[in-house]
Amino acid sequence: MTEKELYPQALQLLQELISIPSFSREEDKTADTIYTFLEQHGVKAERQGNNVWARNQHFKPELPTILLNSHHDTVKPNAGYTIDPFTPSIKDSKLYGLGSNDAGGCLVSLIATFLYFYPQQNLKYNFILAATAEEEISGTNGLESILPQLGEIDFAIVGEPTQMHLAVAEKGLLVLDCVAHGKAGHAAREEGVNAIYEALFDIEWFRNYKFEKVSETLGPIKMSVTVLQAGSQHNVVPDTCKFTVDVRVTDAYSLEEVLDTVKQHVKATVTSRSVRLQPSGIPLTHPIVQAGIKLGRNTYGSPTTSDQALLRVPSVKLGPGDSARSHTADEYIELQELEEGIPLYIQMLEKVVL
Template sequence: MPGEIDFLRELIAIPSVSGEETAVAVFIEETTRRWGLEVVRNANSVQIEVRGWGAGPTLAFASHLDVVPPGAGWTRDPFNPIIEGTRLYGRGSGDAKASVAAMLYAAKDLMDTGGIDAGRLLVILGYGEETKNTTMGAAVEAAGEIDAAVIGEPTGLDFAIAQRGLMMVDLVAQGDQRHAAYASGEDGFTNSVQVLSGDLLKLDNLFASRSHPVLGRAMATATMLEAGISRNITPPVARAVLDVRSTPDWSHEELAQELRTALTSDVIVTSRRLVPCETPSGSRLLATASLLRPAAAHFGSPTCSDWVFFRDFDAIKCGPGTSRRSHTADEYVDIPEVTAARGFYGQLARAYLWGH
C-alpha cells in the first residue's frame, strides 16, 4: 500500500474522539519529526512547516484530528481499520483523517524533493472541531501571517467555494396555563403550543428575498420541541430550537431581526459564531487549483467547518471522502481518492508558492 494509506490506517487505529486527541497528536509529532519536518505540538494544534529559501506567501493546509464517537450500527470495529476492495473502513477515515494523511504526505514529498523555493507551507491540525470547543481559532492566531488556505474536509476532491454558517435560536412562545377543559379562545385565552406551531409553519417562506448564487437561500429548521406540564393542563410556555443555516447574503444579526419581525414567539439567539464563508472573487488559489483539477466541481457546502477561522483569507474546502458518509456507521474512504489528494495537495503547494 502507498505510504499515505498505511499512515492513514495508523491514524484511524488511534481513537481520537473529541477531547481525546493527545495520543494521535503525539504520534503525528513523532512521525513527522522522523521524516525531517519542522513540527510543533501544543495545546491548540500540531503544526508542520516547510520553509522556502526565499520570501513569499504562506499557504496553509488545515484539518482536524478529532472524530465523533462511533455510535451504534457498525458491522466492523471502528478503530481497527480494514481494507475491502478499494475501501478503507474506520471512524474518521473520511472525516477527516484522510485529509490529514494526504496533507502530511504532501509536505513530506515537498521536503523529499528539495523543498520549496519561496514562501512557506503550514499544515495546521486542530482539535475539537466536531464540538464547540475547536482549537483552530487559537491555532490560526498563533500561526502568523497566512495568505491562503485549503480546509481538509471530505468533498470528493471537488472545490467548496462557499460554506453555510450556523446560528442557533430558541423560539419561546408564551400562553395561558389552565385546565384543558377550559381552553377556549372566547375570553382571550392563548395556547402557547398553537402560537409556536403557527410560527414554525412560517419558516419555509422566510429569507426568500435573498438567494446566494452557490448556496441558495438561508434556511431555518426546527430541531427540538419542548412544552407541557401535564396532559390536561395547557402549557404556559412552548419552546423550539431552530437550526438556522446562513449564507453570505445575510449577517446573523439581520437573520435574527427577520425572525423577530415575522414571528410572534420570542427569538433568543444562543449561538452566532459560525458565520458563512466564501472564496473571494478572483481567487488565485482557486484559479491554481482549477488548473490542476479542471474537472473538479465548484459547489456550496451545507456543513460547517474550521473554514470559519480562515474566512478572511483566500480559501477553499477540499479533501478526499464524501461528506454524507461522515459520522455514519461503517464510515469509509476510497483509497484511490486519498492517493489522488496527496498528489493534488503537493502540486497545489508547489504551483501556488512558486507562482506568486
C-alpha cells in the same frame, strides 16, 4: 520527500491513526502520533492541547501564508459496524476503519503535501500545517483556539472529503432557542393565553419566510423548526412554549443579519446559541480555485459545516474521499483516492506558490 515517497508514508500514517481511538475531546494519542511523525521527518512542530501545527522550513514573515488544515477527531462508531472500527484493513483496494474517510485521508494527504513543500526555497507563500481537534463537535478547543498563534493567514485549504472537487462556499449554522409567551389558565374554561398557539404564528413564519438574497453557490437560506416543548399536564393552558430553529446561513448574509431579521418578525423571545459558525467561501477568481479548475476539478457549494466556518479568510474545502461515507458504518477510503489526492493538492498549489 519526493512525490513518489509521499503516498506510502501517508498510507502508513493513516493506518496508525485509525488504530488509535480519537473521539472528540479524546484526541491526545493521535496528537502524539502526528507530532512524532512530523518530528521524525525533521519538522519542528508545536502543540497546544490536542492541536498540532508547523511552519515550513523557510517561513518568511513578509510573505502571505497558506493554511493547510484538517482534523484528527472522529465521531463514535455506530451500531451498524460489521468490522472492528479501530483495525485498519485493506480489502478490494479500500482502506477500512473509523476516520479513514472523515477526515483521515484528507489529513495525511495534507501532511504529505506540507512535507513536499517544507524544504523548498523561493516560494511565493509560506505554509502552515494544522492538524486540529474537536471538529466533529464544533468545539472551542480545536482550530479556533490556536488561530492567534498561527498569525495572519492569506487563504486556507480545509481538508474534508470532497472527491477532490472544490467546495468554494459553505453554509454557516445558527441555532436559535425561542420562547413564545402566554398566560396559564384552566383548559376547561376560557382562561389564559395558550403559548402553543402563540408559537404557531412564529413557526409558520419560519416555515414560509424567504430571504431576499439568494447565494449563487449555496442557494437560499434554510430555516427548520426542529424541537418543540410545552405544557406539563392536560388541563393547564401552558404559559410558555419553547422551540428550537436550525438555520443554515449562506454567504449572502452574516449570522448577525439573519438574527436581526428573525427578531424583527417573530413575537417569541429569541436567543442565539452562537454566532461562531459563519458562512464561508472563496471567490471563483481566486488563484487556488482557478488552479483546480484548470486541473479538471468542479466547484460547488457545500451544505455541511466544517472548521471552515471558524475562519475569517478565503477558504476552500477540498480533499480525497466522499462526504457521503462520513459517519457511516464500515467507513472506508479508496486507496486510489488517497494516491491521487496528494499529487492533486501539490499540482494545484504549485500553480500558486511557484
